[in-house]
Amino acid sequence: MPKARVYVTLKKSVFDPQGRTIHEALRSMGYEGVADVRQGKFFEVDLESMPAERARETVDEIARRVLANPVIESYRVEVEP
């Protein structure tokens, strides 16, 4: 069964308050070597048996329609057969 992973990140131009909060927490804990933190989401999507090309098309459509908000987020799809 093909497996896909979808990585969703806020676009660079969008402020990421969760990442900022984690960054500040890390600095207050003494991790001076951290320059920036950004948080994203990812999804593991298990598919029924289908050709790799169809799997990629399906998951790409799901990412665009459901998992990511294309106004503020970008996404990347990986499919393994």
Place this chain on the structure above:
Amino acid sequence: MPKARVYVTLKKSVFDPQGRTIHEALRSMGYEGVADVRQGKFFEVDLESMPAERARETVDEIARRVLANPVIESYRVEVEP
């Protein structure tokens, strides 16, 4: 500057209500080919210039102490120089 990514997922034995909800939504939208969905988080951590080995140790410690809850989550660290 080294960049690291930390992927945090719920352990297999832990119920994932967000993933379940997405899976049900997808089925109701007609995506019959989806067998399962699980949601995770990921973090992009930019580091100040440091040796690759120290970068990995630092981010591994951050993942364990701050980003993941080891009771219910597992994590994976990738470092690129």
